[in-house]
Amino acid sequence: MSIRDFFEKFDNTCDPIGVTSFNWTAKGIGFGQFYFYFNEKDGYIHCENECMSRETIKEILNRMVDECVLDCPRDGDGLPANYNPK
Numbered sequence: 001m002s003i004r005d006f007f008e009k010f011d012n013t014c015d016p017i018g019v020t021s022f023n024w025t026a027k028g029i030g031f032g033q034f035y036f037y038f039n040e041k042d043g044y045i046h047c048e049n050e051c052m053s054r055e056t057i058k059e060i061l062n063r064m065v066d067e068c069v070l071d072c073p074r075d076g077d078g079l080p081a082n083y084n085p086k
Contacts, residue, residue, distance in 0.1 A: 014045075023059050034060075 021035035032050045034057060039046045049057060070078040 022060065022064075026060070027054075 017035045025031040034049045067080045
């Protein structure tokens with residue numbers, strides 16, 4: 001069995017270790033925090049969302065990924081379009 005075959009047996013997952021939290025601010029909306037955690041009782045990842053919608057959380061997370069610098073880039077995608085080091 002190849003290493004690729006070994007990893008292909010796994011399901012696609014993303015499990016936060018402990019609690020993964022985010023502080024955020026957004027013009028016209030305000031500020032707050034949301035965090036993800038694994039609930040052992042039901043076996044699902046939960047999000048304490050402070051009444052934010054799923055779409056708003058996705059927008060914040062997508063923007064964070066789009067604007068971050070990847071430490072181990074692939075195919076030249078390591079720097080965001082607005083990268084301007086100080």
